[in-house]
Amino acid sequence: MAPLTSGCEKLIWRFKELFIDNRHQWLMSNTLPISYNEHKRVSTLYRIATLLGWIRAINLELNSLEQGTSRFTGPLARAIGSFQSALADGPHTELRRLEQLCASWNIDIKELSLVQKQSLAVDLEVEYYKVAGSRLKEDPDYLLDLSDSKKLECCTALANFLTGKLRIKSLSPDFIKERVQSALESLAYEESLIYREWQEAIGDAMLVSEQGSIRKFRIIGYADFTKLLRTRSPWISAFRTSIDDINFAVIDKRDVRRQQLGRLARAVADMLGAIAETDDKDLVNHEALTVAKQLQEASDLHCT
Template sequence: MKTSRMKLAADSLEYLHGQIDSLNKVAENHKVTLKLNEVSVQTALIAATTALTTLFLGFLIKDYLIPLIVENRVKRKKGQELFIKSKRNLFSSANSFNHRLKEIFQTRSHYLWQQTPLIGFYDYKYRSTVFRLCTLLGWIRIYRIQEPNIVIKKKAKTSHQIIERIRAIESSLADGQRVEMYVVKAIFQHVSKDTNAVPQVDLENFAVEIDHLVHATCSMKNILRLNQGDNATKDNFIEDLSKLAQPVNIALTELQTVKDKIVDEVSVKLGLIYRDWQDAIGDLMLLKNGEEYQTISYKTFETYWDQANTTLEKKWLKRAEVMFDNLNLTANTKSDSRIEQIPLIYSSIYELQKTLYDIKIGSDPISKANFEKISATIK
């Protein structure tokens, strides 16, 4: 290609020299000074300009435009192939985890209970439950990393929808505000008052102040949850709570009447996995080979799981485990926020599955008949 370009340049220069010679002959024959308004001069200049323009355009098209077009086509093709792979793996990991969530919620799986001996099949079920959550977080992390290179038809709208679904999942795993408001509503219910009679901003402020008070009390008394404290600790807490409750019109005497119930409510067990934790768990699950990403195998996961709690790998797996540790859905109590959280997680994951399924690029990740069997919610 380089030789042909050099030949083209040489030919063009030779042609240009010929035009200059023609001009010289015109000048010699007519014995006059060249003037630009002479037809022969204009013809020669036009021919020379045309030759140079043709040469320049040839270089531009061959060396820039054509390679750029080819590069963009290759990039689009790779971007679509990348999306097809991401779509398949995201859907598969979401489907696997949601299947387990549905099983847990509907069968009240006792292998999550603290008193259940984790041996044999029960041990596998417990570990694989955490593994499925971590794998989903891994593929979500991969999608976020690769998103700039992913190409989808109607990209702006579709990409926005996928990211919104992912954000909803992240929120369902990490939403502490939902728990705070749950506690406020429970307190109002115990004292037989209506939250609708109080401005929303006052309820939200009350929720935050309760959370701070609970953490301060537990930290001062060196306990994990308030219901582990002695009677004096609980009484002092109720008195402090009554001061915070004045703007929402709840009196100390009302709180004292239902003290034990309120203490149980604020001792709610959390299963929150904060967003930065989700990213870190996702990173732990990654395997990168060149430009290719995968998640670790169950075998590698078990190797991490069997490490000491002080290792970096086990540290992040323990933070994922909070979602399931001693989760008892049959208990006659509402002191575990995860009981309410799991249906929210399930629904947000289903919305991601539906969005991915509706994007008709590549083969469907699951047959239509099987997709229609998937429940949008669990109750």
């Protein structure tokens, strides 16, 4: 519990800079001083990866325990789950993409239930990548750079897919052509998902077996972490650039990483708050807990 608490607290102070003190210029790669800002981004990744490492260590140890003997239940388990979900899940993005695209084409989906919308959003996501290709994962603006004919082809395919699924009248070719740009802009979201298996892989890479200690593991040092960031595995590649150039000064509806960071901050604050309610509450720094409570409110402003 002690290293988990310490890991949460270090992230709490970094998220305080972002969401309470509004000190976020270091997220931008072209802002001076460049070397200092790069260090801030890398150190933030190190703090997130450290927490992933301890969560991975917890799960490895829990696998060797009898059921019902773990303290990692209730609010703390839910907070850890929210932390993992904030990094891994994008259903909110899928739903937003559906709603924005339908709005661009004046397709009314208000009568659909949330479950129906979510199901349609997933289907649209599959069709979206089928039509546009896998390059979208690396470049969210890929569609905007296509030729006019290819843009129209993609929009026509998606429009026919949606009207077919909703069983409504097909959109006219002229209308689709007229709305090509707005439709594609509604689809181009930038996100940085670190899937759960990727989180485990990062956690494994952060852990080193510790011989002759009360703990089985320790976290790699910062220097070794910078070497790890230079590896080419897909999970490290995605993680390495996950917070680069998130612009807090300008609201960019296409970049949902700001909301992802807000969800992450809220989850870490919830984790620290949950620890403070356990028998290990003495491990929690009172100043950090106060900031965590502020973040539980402030980060909500960035999670919508």
